[in-house]
Amino acid sequence: MRKHHEAARSFAKKGSCRAAKGPRLRSDRTHHPKRQHGAGTAAHLGRRPPSRPSSRELARRRQLEDSLRKPHPGRGPRELAEKSEQGETVTKTNKNFRPDEVGAEIEIPANVNEAVTACWPELAPAWLKKAPGELARICERYEGRPVRTFNARYGFVVEVATAHERLVVRSTPDPRGMDQAQVAQALFDMGVGPRIHDVVQTPVSVWTVASRILPGDSLKGRPVPVERLAPIFRKILDRKTENDRLPTLVDWLRSRLNDERSNDLPSGRSWASPDERRQAAAILEDLGTEDSNMVCHGDASSSNILVGDGEELFLVDPRGVSGDVCYDVAVAAWKTPTDEQASVRAANLARLVGVDTERVRAWLVIAKAARV
Known part of the structure; x- marks a missing residue:
């Protein structure tokens, strides 16, 4: 521990993972981006930057937000069937899903009910009451039907089948829901997250409507070499966010x-000893806050890394903070299945991403003590 502490002091003088400054993100591309040729951040990455929404699209969003605020008439979502070329109904399954009976009403899972009630006791009752009706109106707006719920802890996450594609609709009463949505949009702009179609804020909830990653299996329980993880973190390295009001990773960890808070511990874990937490807090202060305006996922564990088409990896469910990508590298190395020692794996991943190995190890000490 002393070795990490002393190493962290030297890296605090160095600042962030790298000195180079990346292009800035645009914070005005939040809802249903459309792509076009042009310059800027996305062009720098070899992708078409999204244009501003059309007047028709803006009107559609206003209508959706208004409909979510109106009393629900009790009518369920419109039923649609997704057919294959042979005319058969297609239902894709995934081991990361908890399937519900087709046609059955989708309800907020009991574990989400309990976790949300424990975390936000003042907000939970209204959200639990109104979220199912809001889901029905979102499904109706997209002419889709709810198919199944995803495993989640603090959100109501539902797969919705439409005539054109599969969507993932997520609701949370978390006061940081809009921050999480903004980081999710930034991750999409960088090519490491799913497309965000809509972000809707109601009096009780923040909803995000995103394209579903297919096949969409998470890395939970699946060994993955660091060579596969490195590309997603290289894409977000040294990328700034224009929203300087995002909560910071350092403040959250501090x-x-x-x-x-016993209700916010990973299953089967206990809090670190006071000495371990004090030492980690000292390292945290030594690392400094130079990266407070940088894009950071904040929870790059195996369950938040999904496998997409062609085995490409994507990040979902960001924490909604800005910070140091070296922290993401440390958490990903630690919380993806492997037989390697966490510090060795973290150093190997750091070298592949192109960041300081000792700085990553220092973040690993902090993450472990914080029981993230």
């Missing part, structure tokens, strides 16, 4: 190290 609070977690000083606040023992």
